[in-house]
Amino acid sequence: MAVMLFRLSIFLAAITALLEIGVAANSRRQQCTTTLSDAKLVADQLQLHYYNSSTGQYNLGELWTDANTLEDLHNLMLANDSDDYENAADTSYIAKAALDPNTDWTKFLGGSNDDAQWIILALWKIADYKSARGQDSSAYISSAAKIYDMIAREWDDTCGGGVWWSTEHTYKNAITNELFLLTSAAGYLRTKNEAYLENANKEWSWLIASGMRGPNGLFNDGLDLKTCQNNGQTTWTYNQAVVASGLAALYAATGNTSLLDQAEVSLDATIVSLTGNGILRESCDLADETCNHDQQIFKGIWTKHVQYYLDNANDISRVAKYSQFLGVQHSGILLHATNSAHDIGSVWYTADQGRSQWSPEASASGLQAFISAAKYGSC
Ligand SMILES: *[C@@H]1O[C@H](CO)[C@@H](O)[C@H](O)[C@H]1NC(C)=O
Ligand SMILES: *[C@@H]1O[C@H](CO)[C@@H](O)[C@H](O)[C@H]1NC(C)=O
Ligand SMILES: *[C@@H]1O[C@H](CO)[C@@H](O)[C@H](O)[C@H]1NC(C)=O
Numbered sequence: 001m002a003v004m005l006f007r008l009s010i011f012l013a014a015i016t017a018l019l020e021i022g023v024a025a026n027s028r029r030q031q032c033t034t035t036l037s038d039a040k041l042v043a044d045q046l047q048l049h050y051y052n053s054s055t056g057q058y059n060l061g062e063l064w065t066d067a068n069t070l071e072d073l074h075n076l077m078l079a080n081d082s083d084d085y086e087n088a089a090d091t092s093y094i095a096k097a098a099l100d101p102n103t104d105w106t107k108f109l110g111g112s113n114d115d116a117q118w119i120i121l122a123l124w125k126i127a128d129y130k131s132a133r134g135q136d137s138s139a140y141i142s143s144a145a146k147i148y149d150m151i152a153r154e155w156d157d158t159c160g161g162g163v164w165w166s167t168e169h170t171y172k173n174a175i176t177n178e179l180f181l182l183t184s185a186a187g188y189l190r191t192k193n194e195a196y197l198e199n200a201n202k203e204w205s206w207l208i209a210s211g212m213r214g215p216n217g218l219f220n221d222g223l224d225l226k227t228c229q230n231n232g233q234t235t236w237t238y239n240q241a242v243v244a245s246g247l248a249a250l251y252a253a254t255g256n257t258s259l260l261d262q263a264e265v266s267l268d269a270t271i272v273s274l275t276g277n278g279i280l281r282e283s284c285d286l287a288d289e290t291c292n293h294d295q296q297i298f299k300g301i302w303t304k305h306v307q308y309y310l311d312n313a314n315d316i317s318r319v320a321k322y323s324q325f326l327g328v329q330h331s332g333i334l335l336h337a338t339n340s341a342h343d344i345g346s347v348w349y350t351a352d353q354g355r356s357q358w359s360p361e362a363s364a365s366g367l368q369a370f371i372s373a374a375k376y377g378s379c
Contacts, residue, residue, distance in 0.1 A: 031079055032379035035330050039076055039370035042363060043085065045342040047073075050360035056093035058360035064115040065297050067094055067122040069364040072304070074122075074129040076371050083133070089126045098123050098143035105147055111167035113154050117179035120144045120151075124190070145191075148183055152199060155180075159228035161206035173222030174212045174239045177203060181246030182305075188253050189312075200250050207243070208262070217269030219243060237274050237282055238298040240266040241305035248312035260313050264321075267306065271325055276349035278325070279332035285347045285355075293361050296346040300365030303329060303372040310376050319376055327377035329369045337366060 046069070050058045058066050070092055073085040089095040097103045109116045123144040127137035154163040158172065163180050165171040184200035187193070211230045213219050218240055221233035244263035251259040275281055280299040284291035291298075303326065310319050329348065337345040337356060344366030345356025356362070 032374045032377060035370055035374035035377065035379065036076075036080055038330070038334065039367055039374060040080075040084070041342040042338075042344060042367045042370060043073060043076055046360060046363045046367060047085065047088065049341070049343060050363070051088070053087075053091045056091050056096060060293070061360045062293055063094075063110075064112070064118045065293065065361045065364065066092070067115070067118040068297060068301060068304075068368075069360060070094060071118075071122040071125045072300075072364055072368045072371060074125040075304070075307075075368070078125075078129055078132060079371060079374060086133075089129070094119060094122060095126060095140075098126075099139045101139070101142075103143070105143075105150060109147070109150075113151050113163055113166055114173075114176040114179060116147050116151055117176070117183050120147050120183050121179075123147075124186070141190075145187075148187060148196075151180060151183070152195075155199075155202075159210070159223055159225065161202065162210065162223075163203075165222070170225075171222055172225065174207075174219040175221075175236075175242065177207050177210075177212075178219070178239060178242040178246055181207060182242060182249060185246055185249035185253055189249060197253055200246070200253070204247070204250060204259075213266065216273060217265045218273060219266060234283055235274065236295070236298050237270060237280055238301040238305070240270040240274070241302040241309065245305035245308040245312075248309045252312040252314070260315075260318065263309060263313075264318075267309070267322070270302065277332070278328050279336075279349035280329060281349040285349065287353075287355065290355070291346050291357060293359060296357050296359055296361040297365045299348060300368035303369040307372040307375055323376055323378050325377075326369075326373045327379070330373035330377055333366050333369055337362075 050060065052059055058069060061069070070088060073088050077083060077085055097108055123140040127140035130137040130140065151163060154167065155161065162172045162177050165173045165176045181200055181203040184196045184203060188196035188200060210223065212223060214230060214235070218235035220230050220235055222231050223229065224231040244267050247259040247263040251257065280302060282291055282295055282298055283289065284295050306322055306326065310322065333344060333348050336351050337348050339345070343358055344363045345352050345358050346362040346365070347356040
């Protein structure tokens with residue numbers, strides 16, 4: 001009898017443990033439904049207001065910001081198992097190029113090695129969506145691989161390594177190299193091709209030694225080519241999270257948790273230094289400046305890559321660390337930057353005093369902040 005009770009209690013303990021694991025895993029993936037609904041309102045308005053289905057571009061958009069916006073729409077559909085924007089990919093000029101095996105990518109990309117990698121990320125996300133719906137994603141995957149190979153050839157020994165910002169070879173900067181870390185590490189996770197993993201390791205060794213991350217933990221824009229030193233230019237928000245997303249992918253490939261601690265140096269520095277009222281603030285959001293179209297999407301990219309960071313870090317305690325901050329971005333944007341039509345302006349941290357820019361980039365930026373908050377933010 002005692003033995004049976006003992007066995008029963010072990011059995012119950014095991015069941016309880018299993019249930020707890022189930023609850024924890026679910027609560028981590030549980031999407032915040034009200035935040036997702038806000039995201040849907042913004043995405044609907046973004047498509048209505050800015051998307052031109054005859055050109056497949058966003059009016060006032062740019063190649064690389066359009067790529068990010070397409071990625072966001074697919075990120076949203078994957079979040080909610082919905083197909084609301086399924087035609088966006090097939091009508092977009094980026095996807096049309098990816099589906100055409102004869103696309104001249106050199107011409108299409110115009111020499112921008114950073115733009116090229118945003119397109120890789122968008123194509124992978126569209127491919128994930130297509131595969132999740134049982135559709136053929138092979139053209140997206142093979143176009144992404146072609147673009148990746150072009151970028152990998154842009155690495156040389158100037159300043160000890162790194163890929164060039166453009167094919168004109170006039171600048172080496174943080175974003176292009178952070179993206180190369182990410183596309184290499186995430187590409188390895190997708191393909192198990194060792195060449196990608198070698199590139200990721202090579203890139204991180206170079207990047208951390210390059211001096212582009214200052215003593216405050218923030219990456220500056222790039223290198224002064226004459227001295228190969230940090231050029232001290234602006235510490236944009238997006239630079240602080242794309243590196244984290246790359247490092248988490250490299251962690252997922254190698255199991256080296258120090259990479260996650262390195263990632264959080266820049267994430268935490270963003271929260272300390274690039275915020276106002278606890279909300280992300282780009283230097284050009286300040287009263288005497290105006291963010292240009294590129295800069296209007298940076299903050300949303302920060303939130304997107306924190307989402308990807310947490311996806312690959314796969315650690316509840318790290319989610320807990322950033323959850324409240326992601327939630328506050330959502331509520332701050334609703335309070336300060338969203339109009340009654342569900343367009344989103346570029347200034348999030350304070351009530352719009354006529355300085356917010358209204359554009360497809362600003363709306364896409366807010367959209368992604370909502371999607372990230374729905375997945376990992378406090379509801
Ligand atoms: C999520 O899916 C549910 C069920 O299909 C739907 O009712 C809801 O509108 C969707 N929400 C979003 C944000 O797409
Ligand atoms: C879409 O783009 C075409 C070509 O530039 C233009 O003629 C048309 O007016 C645009 N449509 C919308 C709704 O903006
Ligand atoms: C793990 O990553 C850290 C941080 O970049 C690095 O210093 C260390 O050498 C790595 N460890 C191994 C075994 O590669």
